[in-house]
Amino acid sequence: ILNVEQSPQSLHVQEGDSTNFTCSFPSSNFYALHWYRWETAKSPEALFVMTLNGDEKKKGRISATLNTKEGYSYLYIKGSQPEDSATYLCAFPYRAGNMLTFGGGTRLMVKP
Amino acid sequence: DSGVTQTPKHLITATGQRVTLRCSPRSGDLSVYWYQQSLDQGLQFLIQYYNGEERAKGNILERFSAQQFPDLHSELNLSSLELGDSALYFCASSASPLTSGIADTQYFGPGTRLTVL
Numbered sequence: 001i002l003n004v005e006q007s008p009q010s011l012h013v014q015e016g017d018s019t020n021f022t023c024s025f026p027s028s029n030f031y032a033l034h035w036y037r038w039e040t041a042k043s044p045e046a047l048f049v050m051t052l053n054g055d056e057k058k059k060g061r062i063s064a065t066l067n068t069k070e071g072y073s074y075l076y077i078k079g080s081q082p083e084d085s086a087t088y089l090c091a092f093p094y095r096a097g098n099m100l101t102f103g104g105g106t107r108l109m110v111k112p
Numbered sequence: 113d114s115g116v117t118q119t120p121k122h123l124i125t126a127t128g129q130r131v132t133l134r135c136s137p138r139s140g141d142l143s144v145y146w147y148q149q150s151l152d153q154g155l156q157f158l159i160q161y162y163n164g165e166e167r168a169k170g171n172i173l174e175r176f177s178a179q180q181f182p183d184l185h186s187e188l189n190l191s192s193l194e195l196g197d198s199a200l201y202f203c204a205s206s207a208s209p210l211t212s213g214i215a216d217t218q219y220f221g222p223g224t225r226l227t228v229l
Contacts, residue, residue, distance in 0.1 A: 008151040042219040043114065043202060044155070050216050089155070097169045098206065098216060099145070102155040 004092045013080050014111050015057035020076040021106040023090030027071030034091040034100060035064055035075055044089060047075075080110040115139065116221035118203050124227045130191040133224045137184055137205030143167070144186040145218060146178055149200040161186055162208075193228045200225050 005024045013063040026032060032051045036044040054070040061078045077084055087107045091100035101106050113136035125131055126225075137144050146158040157170035161180035175193075180186040190197060202223045206216040 034217070035161075036220075043222050045114070046217045046219065049215050049217055091214075093154075093215075094157075098143070098218070099157045099160055099170055100147075100218065101157065105153050 002089060004101050006088075006090060006106050009104065010107040010109070012109045012111065015080060015082060016081050017024040017078055017110075018076065018078045019108065020027075020074050021108075023073045023075070023086060023100040023103055025071050025073070025090070025092045027069060030068045030071075031093045033066060033073050034093070035073070036091065037062075037086050038089055038105070039086040079108060079109070080108070082110045082112050084108060085110045091095075095108075114221065115217040116203060116205050116219050118201075118221035118224050121222065122227070123226050124229065125193060125197060126229055127193055129193050129228075130189065131193065131226065133188040133190070133201055135186045135188070135203030135204075135205075135221055137151065137186070137203075137220055141205035141207055141219070143208060143216075144180055144184070145204040145206070146172075146186070146188050147202040147204065147220075149202065149223075150196075151199075155202070158188070169186045190226070191204075195228050197210060198226055198228045 027070040035047040038044040050066040056065040064075045066073045089105045091102045117135045117136045144162045145160045147155045158172040160168040160176050164180050175191050181227045200223045203221045204218040208220045
């Protein structure tokens, strides 16, 4: 069973604050790391798929970095907005079949 | 809108009953995945199909089964339902489960919320 951990579990920030959270995963047999954004009452929305050590991806104000040797990825949100409020999930593919093991998520709440 | 559709949106049924959840993948996607989100658990992988064949199984109960049809839509059958089966069931699709598929984005449908009374 893979252990994919996310921290913190929840985070309250003010509009305009920048924030970041962590996903830890097994560093052996690394295939890829997926980040998803999940708003209440909607379905998880893919943000990034990261495959290479040192990878950096960016989508608007959201960016992510990857360290496969030490087994972690950071997700950054610059200048948080209320519409960024969501649960951010990371997922690690288990075996070549691409079955995803999800972390517990970080629930971000941005206050106006 | 991810392009993945699921029906029904909501389903309320009684213990002991059997239900079928339906998923249509994005156009062109050959892989379908089923996930379960229970109240006290994160998203859990159930089963994966690729082009009609089962490819991977997670912690899927024996009371649950799935199939993928020639038109690539998939159905998840849940039988002898128990209260603990109440959950949100998501279907996702991706292009391919092959080696390169490990980095394939999985696109999630809107989910079916199952309530077992």
